[in-house]
Amino acid sequence: MQPSDLPAPVNRIVCPECGNDKEFYEIAENAVITTNYTQNEDGSFTPEEDNSQILGEIKLICGQCGKDLSIFHQRFSEMLF
Numbered sequence: 001m002q003p004s005d006l007p008a009p010v011n012r013i014v015c016p017e018c019g020n021d022k023e024f025y026e027i028a029e030n031a032v033i034t035t036n037y038t039q040n041e042d043g044s045f046t047p048e049e050d051n052s053q054i055l056g057e058i059k060l061i062c063g064q065c066g067k068d069l070s071i072f073h074q075r076f077s078e079m080l081f
């Protein structure tokens, strides 16, 4: 058996539209980013804490053709190390 006969990893995500399997991006549709500040004696501000909260859906998008690949998003999350 040749090494090339070995099956490819089954859990690779491939865009059904353009075949891209390398570049993907994630879009958070509705995110609220809250930053807390403390005002100092001299009137300047110091950021205390960043808080981002994602309220909407998170989409996975093909980096080549822009197709919505959200159906793969769960798998994508599981394969994120």
Ligand SMILES: [Zn+2]
Pocket (backbone or CB within 6 Å): 015, 016, 017, 018, 019, 020, 062, 063, 064, 065, 066, 067
């Ligand atoms: Zn694509």
